[in-house]
Amino acid sequence: MSSPQALPRWADVFLMPVLNLAIAMAAAAVVVLFVGQNPREVMAVLVHGAFGTARGLSYTLYYATSFIFTGLAVAVAFHGGLFNIGAEGQATLGGLGTGLVAMWLSQRLPAPILLPLMLLGGALFGMAWAAVPAYLQAYRGSHVVITTIMFNFLASTLLVYLLVNHLKQAGGMAIESAPFGPAAHLPGMHEALAWLGIEWPSSPLNISLFLALLAAVGVYALLWHSRAGYRLRAVGSSEGAAAYAGINPKHQVIIAMGLSGALAGMVGMNEIAGVNGKLLLDFVGGAGFTGIAAAVMGRNHPFGIVMASVLFGALFQGGAEVSFEVPGFSRDMVVMLQGFIVLFSGAMAYVIAPWVSRVIQWFGRRSRTARDGDPVKLPEATHG
Amino acid sequence: MDDLFIGALIASTLRVATPLILCAMAGLLVERAGVVDIGLEGKMLFAAFAAGASGAAFGSTSLALLFAMGASVLLSWLHGFACVSHRGDQVVSGVAINILAAGLTVVLSLAWFHQGGQTPSLGNGVRLQALWPGAAVVLQGIPLIGAFVGPVIGDGLLSHNILVYVSLLLVAAVWWTLYRTRFGLRLRAVGENPHMVDAAGVSVVGLRYAALTLNGLLCGLAGSYLVLAQSAAFAPNMTAGRGFMALAAMIFGNWRPVPALLACLLFGFLDAVAIRLQGVSLPGIGEVPVQAVQALPYLLTVILLAGFIGKPAAPRALARPYLKER
Numbered sequence A: 001m002s003s004p005q006a007l008p009r010w011a012d013v014f015l016m017p018v019l020n021l022a023i024a025m026a027a028a029a030v031v032v033l034f035v036g037q038n039p040r041e042v043m044a045v046l047v048h049g050a051f052g053t054a055r056g057l058s059y060t061l062y063y064a065t066s067f068i069f070t071g072l073a074v075a076v077a078f079h080g081g082l083f084n085i086g087a088e089g090q091a092t093l094g095g096l097g098t099g100l101v102a103m104w105l106s107q108r109l110p111a112p113i114l115l116p117l118m119l120l121g122g123a124l125f126g127m128a129w130a131a132v133p134a135y136l137q138a139y140r141g142s143h144v145v146i147t148t149i150m151f152n153f154l155a156s157t158l159l160v161y162l163l164v165n166h167l168k169q170a171g172g173m174a175i176e177s178a179p180f181g182p183a184a185h186l187p188g189m190h191e192a193l194a195w196l197g198i199e200w201p202s203s204p205l206n207i208s209l210f211l212a213l214l215a216a217v218g219v220y221a222l223l224w225h226s227r228a229g230y231r232l233r234a235v236g237s238s239e240g241a242a243a244y245a246g247i248n249p250k251h252q253v254i255i256a257m258g259l260s261g262a263l264a265g266m267v268g269m270n271e272i273a274g275v276n277g278k279l280l281l282d283f284v285g286g287a288g289f290t291g292i293a294a295a296v297m298g299r300n301h302p303f304g305i306v307m308a309s310v311l312f313g314a315l316f317q318g319g320a321e322v323s324f325e326v327p328g329f330s331r332d333m334v335v336m337l338q339g340f341i342v343l344f345s346g347a348m349a350y351v352i353a354p355w356v357s358r359v360i361q362w363f364g365r366r367s368r369t370a371r372d373g374d375p376v377k378l379p380e381a382t383h384g
Numbered sequence B: 001m002d003d004l005f006i007g008a009l010i011a012s013t014l015r016v017a018t019p020l021i022l023c024a025m026a027g028l029l030v031e032r033a034g035v036v037d038i039g040l041e042g043k044m045l046f047a048a049f050a051a052g053a054s055g056a057a058f059g060s061t062s063l064a065l066l067f068a069m070g071a072s073v074l075l076s077w078l079h080g081f082a083c084v085s086h087r088g089d090q091v092v093s094g095v096a097i098n099i100l101a102a103g104l105t106v107v108l109s110l111a112w113f114h115q116g117g118q119t120p121s122l123g124n125g126v127r128l129q130a131l132w133p134g135a136a137v138v139l140q141g142i143p144l145i146g147a148f149v150g151p152v153i154g155d156g157l158l159s160h161n162i163l164v165y166v167s168l169l170l171v172a173a174v175w176w177t178l179y180r181t182r183f184g185l186r187l188r189a190v191g192e193n194p195h196m197v198d199a200a201g202v203s204v205v206g207l208r209y210a211a212l213t214l215n216g217l218l219c220g221l222a223g224s225y226l227v228l229a230q231s232a233a234f235a236p237n238m239t240a241g242r243g244f245m246a247l248a249a250m251i252f253g254n255w256r257p258v259p260a261l262l263a264c265l266l267f268g269f270l271d272a273v274a275i276r277l278q279g280v281s282l283p284g285i286g287e288v289p290v291q292a293v294q295a296l297p298y299l300l301t302v303i304l305l306a307g308f309i310g311k312p313a314a315p316r317a318l319a320r321p322y323l324k325e326r
Helices: A009-034 A039-052 A054-079 A087-105 A111-140 A144-167 A189-195 A208-225 A227-237 A239-244 A249-265 A267-276 A287-297 A302-325 A332-347 A353-369 A379-383 B003-032 B040-058 B061-085 B090-113 B135-140 B146-155 B162-180 B182-192 B194-199 B204-230 B242-252 B257-276 B290-305
Strands: none
Touching: A009 A039, A009 A332, A009 A353, A009 B090, A039 A054, A039 A302, A054 A087, A054 A189, A054 A208, A054 A227, A054 A249, A054 A267, A054 A287, A054 A302, A087 A111, A087 A144, A087 A249, A087 A267, A087 A287, A111 A144, A111 A249, A111 A267, A111 B290, A144 B242, A144 B290, A208 A227, A208 A249, A208 A267, A208 A302, A227 A239, A227 A249, A239 A249, A249 A267, A287 A302, A287 A332, A287 B090, A302 A332, A332 B061, A332 B090, B003 B040, B003 B146, B003 B162, B003 B182, B003 B204, B003 B242, B003 B257, B040 B061, B040 B090, B040 B204, B040 B242, B061 B090, B061 B204, B135 B146, B162 B182, B162 B204, B162 B257, B182 B194, B182 B204, B194 B204, B204 B242, B242 B257, B242 B290, B257 B290
């Protein structure tokens, strides 16, 4: 366990995440075995449930949509050097913003004008909710991790208060608003595909998936191909150096968190505008925390986050399917696996690095000694 | 406000505050040693499950306590392994522990007890009982002051189980350890300047693991309180944010034991008041929404952190992994 050895780039970017994911899966498989289930059978049902049918795939992508938004939110803040645990609260406020615009204008405006306004409302509410912890971090020195945790609780209490006391449908029993007008409905994927003449089963999947993918591309372009993104990453990697180069770190903190909150706020387009058509409690359902897992696993890169979100979407959908098929299995197994993934891919990401590095070096030596002999197997092939 | 009301208010303040106090002391010990603990919630939840499961399986209070403390110490060590030994991100590790505990407890509970994630109810023999159940009646018998002392002292202060009093004693113990022992001095030093501690020949890693072990024991007590005293069984996600409220109380108390205790009591009091304020109109203010009172602990903590009440004094080396220079 001597000095930490640098891994080659391909190993750091591809091999390590795959290995860590494998360890997390193995840990979960041990628990599955321990409670008397067959991990193979569970896995087979899970994969079939998540990808085997058009309907299953739609649900997988529907879950993934929210995770992409929150995952991107966590990543943007991370590149600015901040840990945003508040995506859950920002998404709650985003849904509130989306919902308020819909309640106010859904009878008056046509969909092509209303839907962008709802998106804007959600993004602005999410942004504002993140801006307060950002301001406190930048100008008052309070730590953003703690304030965003507090703001998660404040967001959920605020939503309960508003729904119970002001926004609840008069005379209704459930704590939810009256349904929005039809103009506030974001088309489902089956509706969108039907316009193109493609038949697709009905599911909660809606065209906010495209919005999420667009956001991923946008985040990539912003962070790595724009000056604003460069400034943000500069502050994230070295505040002092950035300040010396004439970048104001305080402004970047506000910008990073504001963007982060806006991205999280877009969850409302999927859940409120796309699926529920009314404002209700708990529509975020932990997506803010799964977003942390997706960002951790996707190495805070938009491409990785989209991949990780699809994986988590598959786990949620497949997990639901397994809980129908296999007695004694519950979706909490998926939550547990998510915990293992954050643990092994995040907190313990480099625990195995010294061993991996040693194995790679060993293969390197062997390929050098056997240079002009027969070709030597590459390490990827053994771990793939 | 009559005496009965005051007594009930004091009693429920203490009841709500007890797990907060235990968790806040747990968080305080590790954070003063320089390790961030977002995972209080998860450790408490896991301990609650361990207490519920072992209590149901063995029917013994002491075994339930032992398993609860053991389970959360293991999670503390996991946190230590990831963050102290391998210098992983302390916040990520805490988040992982919370998510893991939320899932794993329900999975195990379903597999072992088949009751929708709950554990079977514990009998009165396993649950913790009030230490002096007759105190209120006895005190009421005192002439002149009995009508006041009975409900207020008897019901309010003396109607509790042993863990309530233990939690208060532990605050004193934590204070004494931190400020009056060599171990405490080193613990505080390692949270402020680990290099200095290392230069003095004391193990930084050893001290942080010691703090984590104590942290696990205290979280274990907090979790078992929920199962052995508050309700009679484990239920999924039964901690319901208490770990985070304890974290808030610890920060509100500026990482010091006695102010943290006061913060826990304040938050407990707010909770007790929130339930009783439902639908009551206060003179001059009108009806206060329950949610406003429930949000107050978090709001106060944010305001304190922003430096509007006093000056927050977080340990200087908090969240910084220690890398020994070679």
